[in-house]
Amino acid sequence: MGEPHRIGIVGLGVISKQYLETLASHPGVRIVAVADLDAARAESVAREIDGCRALSVDRLMADPFVETILNLTIPAAHAGIALAALAGGKNVYGEKPFAVMFSDAERIMAAAGSAWAGGAPDTVLGTGVQTARRVVDEGGIGRPVAATATWTSSGHERWHPHPDFYYRQGGGPLLDMGPYYLTSLVHLLGPVVRVTGSSSRSRDTRIIASGPRAGERIPVEVDTHITGSLEHLGGAVSTVTFSFDGVATDAAPIEVHGETGSMSVPDPNTFDGDVRVHAQGGSGWTLVPPSAGYESAGRGIGVIDFARGHRRASGQLALHVLEIMTELMRSAREGRRIDLTTTAERPELVPLTSKREWCGASPSAGDVAERLTNKLDRSGRRRILRRSATARWRNDVSEILRLESVDVVRSGREILSGIDMTVNAGEHWALIGANGAGKSTLLSMCGAQEHPTRGSVFVLGEQLGRVEIRKLRESIGHVNPRHTVSAALSIRDVVLTGATGTNERMNRWEPTPELVARADELIDMLGLGGKESARWPTMSQGERGRALIARALLTDPPLLLLDEPSTGLDVAAREQFLETVDHLHTTHPGLATVLVTHHLEELPASTTHAMLIKEGRVLAAGLAPDVLTTALVTRAFAYPIDIELRDGRWSARARRAVPVA
Structure with missing residues (x-):
């Protein structure tokens, strides 16, 4: 897997223990530094991890040895830590929500540039949601038309010793639990284009039931019951409910209904669970064996997924989910339907990957990048490599x-x-x-x-x-005459986009001299020599076709x-x-x-x-x-x-x- 990806953790509260269980012993990543407002806590954690140092937040942000910041602070600090990490030239992965304010999340994505900004939840990468995603993708319930998502609790003060932030601005059941369910719905049904919401607050104070503060009354600053409808780009409509005001529910966490069947999806706050399908005309619910996702995964798998060369737990998806939640609450306040301004692509399906594989104990089918002709270098561009004698398709x-x-x-x-x-x-x-x-x-x-x-x-x-x-x-090279190029790119630039897999030149990306030479070689070979600077809008259909062949061949597929x-x-x-x-x-x-x-x-x-x-x-x-x-x-x-x-x-x-x- 190469050198381990070096991680610095900021925030060592309750949730950090679950991340440490996943990351501390993984050979693909290395926790090199930790920081917390409680310096003694940071020292204690660092002592348990080989090669890890306890630093102040500022020193950790400036440490050149840290590649990615894992942001496990309280929601109110998410944006500030993320922006500081990006300003220091580091990648950042944060606990949910991506930020408390949507405008802060937009600032994070604008500041990311070529760095990676990602965010929880990564539970959706486990076998539960991913197997359900595969059922949808393969037409197992026909065209999806509707879904429901339900999470109900009597409140976190019943178990959490310090539940204050759940009831402050940036808390509440929607921002707390909504990311799990809404991210799952985007994985299953695609992005949301429009929302309608309603909300209520049952009482203005809550009483802590456990820990050293048991019996203490805390204020409630947010609505504690939120419901709404989401209109997905593909036409499906989801109905969602998130509540701190219910004692219990028998509702499935998520149900997806299609034209030929219905599907029950397990709790998206866990990584696995049973996926069941009831086919139209069938006699009952049928269990679907796990067929996709990281098996036996834990919190932090989104960071490992990134270290393995993927970006499924992306900031763009987290930004979109945050806007869904923000606009649901605004819709509840204003009493109107609201169109969204963001979107996100459905992340790629995670192939069924055993824990042995994703833990790096042996070469994984998922690590096919090590055997492919093309690889991504750290700046995000494909390096063009000749097929080696050991490649599987030599x-x-x-x-x-x-x-x-x-x-x-x-x-x-x-x-x-x-x-x-x-x-x-x-x-x-x-x-x-x-x-x-x-x-x-x-x-x-x-x-x-x-x-x-x-x-x-x-x-x-x-x-x-x-x-x-x-x-x-x-x-795999692909020549499609319907390939769209909106900018007036030259033939050379069109061919070079074959290295990035995009329709346009990527911002801040510059090809190597070797890559440009390879593009010119193909342009000349395909009879376009001397036209390297010709612009796409002025090219004939025949010239475009030959340029697209050169583009497809750039990576020597x-x-x-x-x-x-x-x-x-x-x-x-x-x-x-x-x-x-x-x-x-x-x-x-x-x-x-x-x-x-x-x-x-x-x-x-x-x-x-x-x-x-x-x-x-x-x-x-x-x-x-x-x-x-x-x-x-x-x-x-x-x-x-x-x-x-x-x-x-x-x-x-x-x-x-x-x-x-």
Whole structure:
């Protein structure tokens, strides 16, 4: 795993014990310093951790040995500590809420720059929420339409010896427990666009029931019962309730209802728990075995996830969740529906990862980055590395892609059924079929963009569902003619975005001279030499297509996917583009390609294999001349089509205008 990631902890209260249990002995991270307002407490904790020093907060912030600040202070201090950490050039990960005030959270994200700002809860990365997420993603309950989230308690003063901050500004049941439930809902259903809220306060004081202050009365400054509705971008509506005013409830923590089933999600304040599904027409609830997430995880797994090269517990997600909570309370005060100003991408699914794997006891499938062609350096850009002799898809290992008995079901409808396919190095496949046949879905599997409902998909030696997808995708080139570039980038800049996986040049990112030389080499190889400075808006569709191939090849991927690449090209541009693709057969002899098209005329002469798909099933697959025949293509399109192969190129013509069954 390389050198351990060095962490400094600020705040050593009750919650810190759970973080220390996860982090103190993990080989991928090292706690090098701790700080607390109680200096004796900091000294005590430091003595228990090898190589750890007890420092003042200011000294810890300035310590050059600390890479990431773990902010476990009370909510009122979250923003100040986070901003100080970022000002000192450090990453920061904070307990929830991200900040008390939404404006402070915005300042944190604005100050982050190239540093990472992340935040709790990371319980959502465990097997409970992640298995539920996989059920949703794979269509296990059909299209989600609604959800409920319920947390009810009689108040933390019954068990916490110092519960004051739960009832001050920045406290309350929503800011305390809402992050667990709302973050889970974003993982499951996507970002929220609009909220409506109501709230109440049952009493103005609370009595501490335990500890040295038992019997002491404390003031209540916040509403203690909040309910509301969330309108998700995808159309689903969630109803949420958070209360310090209830004794007990039998409601499931989270339920998600889809068009073909309902799902019960375990407590998102824990890392695991049972996921259950009740299918429409079924006889009862069915237990879903864990199929995603970090197994046996604990608080701090979000920091480990970051140290492993991921950013699932991101500040952007925490900012979005904080705005949801802030605007729910504002909606309750003002009595109106409120549109949100932020959004967040759903973090990538966590593949099922055993504790042995995430603890670093042995090489993990999730650590595929160590075996990939491309890696991320600490500034966030991909370093372009030649494939080593030890890589799992080295030149003497031919298999690039394998699908075994793959089914895909969405909203109860079978999209793909029983798909078997193997692509070896140097093979050039074409996926052909009518509209709606399932070609795009199959290409998504090849590109690790989608998981099968049933069956297995192996890409570059890694099985989907048991590998870190983001890292795997970095070794797959993708040419999509619908690629959007809003800025007037030069050809060179468009190609260089292949190193960052973005549509535009990243702020504060500068390519290395070696990377620029590699981009210019590809530009020249693809017939665009001398046009490096040409701007995207002035380029022809043919030039754009060749630029996108160069972009896809910048990281030297072993697999290249082409999604209807001739879309929008005139005849001349199409022929130039196909000549370019054929040229890759010479310049990149080990490259495997998979191309999707409706039109046989758009197949390069270098096409070696083909698959005909009809209604989600394989009609025929194998060597292209054996598959692309008049009889088989006629069956695939349910229309009489004459196929001709001449000089390595196919043509198709309708025989008559009467359709066949």
